[in-house]
Amino acid sequence: MSDIKFSKEELERYSRHLIIPEFNIEGQRKLKAARVLVIGTGGLGAPLLQYLSAAGVGTIGIVDFDVVEDSNLQRQVLFTQADIGRPKVEAAKERIEAQNPHIKIVTYNTTFTSENAFEIASNYDVIADGTDNFPTRYLVNDVSVLLKVPNVYASIFRFEGQVTVFNYGDAHGNTGPNYRDLFPEPPPPGLVPSCAEGGVIGVLPGILGSLQANEVIKVITGVGDNLSGRLFLFDALNFETRTLKIEKDPDNPLNGKNPTITELIDYEQFCGLGIDKKEEREDVKGIDVTTLKSWLEGAEDIQLIDVREPYEYDIVNINGQLIPQNDVLEHIDEISSDYKVVVHCRSGKRSADVIELLQTKYGFTNLYNLEGGILDWADKIDTSLPKY
Amino acid sequence: MIRHKKSNTMATIIIPTPLRKFTDNKAKIITSGNSVGESITQLGELHPDLSKHLFKQCGTLQSFLKIYLGDRDIKSLENEETPVKDEDVISIIPAIAGGKTL
Numbered sequence: 252m253s254d255i256k257f258s259k260e261e262l263e264r265y266s267r268h269l270i271i272p273e274f275n276i277e278g279q280r281k282l283k284a285a286r287v288l289v290i291g292t293g294g295l296g297a298p299l300l301q302y303l304s305a306a307g308v309g310t311i312g313i314v315d316f317d318v319v320e321d322s323n324l325q326r327q328v329l330f331t332q333a334d335i336g337r338p339k340v341e342a343a344k345e346r347i348e349a350q351n352p353h354i355k356i357v358t359y360n361t362t363f364t365s366e367n368a369f370e371i372a373s374n375y376d377v378i379a380d381g382t383d384n385f386p387t388r389y390l391v392n393d394v395s396v397l398l399k400v401p402n403v404y405a406s407i408f409r410f411e412g413q414v415t416v417f418n419y420g421d422a423h424g425n426t427g428p429n430y431r432d433l434f435p436e437p438p439p440p441g442l443v444p445s446c447a448e449g450g451v452i453g454v455l456p457g458i459l460g461s462l463q464a465n466e467v468i469k470v471i472t473g474v475g476d477n478l479s480g481r482l483f484l485f486d487a488l489n490f491e492t493r494t495l496k497i498e499k500d501p502d503n504p505l506n507g508k509n510p511t512i513t514e515l516i517d518y519e520q521f522c523g524l525g526i527d528k529k530e531e532r533e534d535v536k537g538i539d540v541t542t543l544k545s546w547l548e549g550a551e552d553i554q555l556i557d558v559r560e561p562y563e564y565d566i567v568n569i570n571g572q573l574i575p576q577n578d579v580l581e582h583i584d585e586i587s588s589d590y591k592v593v594v595h596c597r598s599g600k601r602s603a604d605v606i607e608l609l610q611t612k613y614g615f616t617n618l619y620n621l622e623g624g625i626l627d628w629a630d631k632i633d634t635s636l637p638k639y
Numbered sequence: 640m641i642r643h644k645k646s647n648t649m650a651t652i653i654i655p656t657p658l659r660k661f662t663d664n665k666a667k668i669i670t671s672g673n674s675v676g677e678s679i680t681q682l683g684e685l686h687p688d689l690s691k692h693l694f695k696q697c698g699t700l701q702s703f704l705k706i707y708l709g710d711r712d713i714k715s716l717e718n719e720e721t722p723v724k725d726e727d728v729i730s731i732i733p734a735i736a737g738g739k740t741l
């Protein structure tokens with residue numbers, strides 16, 4: 252480690268680390284030698300990337316397939332208005348390099364998948380999981396366990412956040428618990444709303460991502476006690492924090508007593524998002540936004556039902572009759588069984604659920620799902636409408 | 640020290656954000672069970688919609704949830720039989736993932 256040298260500019264830049272007795276130049280050398288892979292450049296990725304680069308982590312890999320959108324800017328403070336439409340990894344790299352030119356940034360403008368995960372992650376010593384969905388959470392976990400690297404984890408929902416360090420190998424050769432010890436299986440799709448449906452307070456990923464960055468730095472330098480084996484919970488609404496113990500599960504399929512997972516699997520299918528779901532949906536008739544426009548302009552009577560929540564309706568609507576998803580059965584008498592009925596939501600998922608329910612339970616045959624929902628309408632039919 | 644009678648045990652169950660839609664948005668529910676199992680059963684009686692999401696049809700806890708007494712997973716204690724003392728805190732911890740629409 253002593254062969255890691257610093258220039259005069261670097262010594263001055265990192266001087267506030269160097270004068271912390273338990274951190275000092277040894278800690279800074281470890282940071283410079285470290286290679287950290289940050290998966291996801293969203294709300295968590297923003298503070299994570301900014302603090303890891305500012306702290307002097309020598310090599311940072313960034314994986315994200317997405318482009319910057321308006322609705323990101325409420326919390327993804329790495330990006331500016333001018334970045335809208337740009338690949339996130341490109342905008343992130345530019346911003347980070349401007350902040351610290353002494354480090355190396357490697358970008359992967361792609362989805363992190365079972366196919367490319369090993370190739371990407373095998374170049375790194377620590378993974379930081381800032382992703383936003385269950386399939387990728389399990390993928391990141393399994394990659395970290397199979398490659399034997401720690402996975403610094405944070406996750407958020409609305410006003411609530413979780414942070415821990417998974418799969419941490421300590422100095423005595425013991426490995427801490429991983430995600431599958433805590434949650435053997437993901438919730439069924441739809442039970443836990445995503446932030447896109449449930450919302451998230453913009454500061455929350457800033458707080459959790461900063462805590463995550465702190466844990467990454469502790470894991471690399473060995474300073475202090477990191478969160479391995481402990482789950483930190485933060486409720487921003489009531490300002491309550493708790494730290495709970497995470498136990499290893501002997502039935503863990505990756506590294507329990509009888510491991511059954513020895514390679515990466517199909518995580519979409521594992522999370523119930525696979526082909527089965529699509530097959531079920533073949534019974535739901537779909538129309539695109541252009542067809543809806545022509546139907547509405549035609550002579551035939553059409554009933555348009557919006558199954559989103561009232562607060563979503565207040566943001567934007569296309570004059571549909573508002574019957575929120577959970578109230579549909581109470582308002583069943585208001586749904587026509589004679590006319591064509593088009594059901595829509597934000598993106599087309601909830602409306603398909605509603606149609607499936609009405610067809611199975613009540614035998615409706617005149618229901619059509621608006622594919623792409625009001626988002627697609629705002630993209631293709633009326634671009635003056637806001638997207639959220 | 641005054642010992643409360645067992646039947647007067649009052650524990651608090653903390654409901655996580657994603658499940659509050661089943662508890663009329665209540666974050667904390669007071670129960671009087673003597674064990675974690677009794678307390679969770681009481682919670683289910685108060686909020687039947689919630690109990691459907693806590694347990695599988697066979698009656699075991701869903702794999703995407705954890706129940707903690709204080710800072711310990713009840714699996715590492717005595718599971719549902721774990722005794723509850725006055726002013727104990729029971730937490731239901733859900734898996735949460737973040738932002739993407741699934």
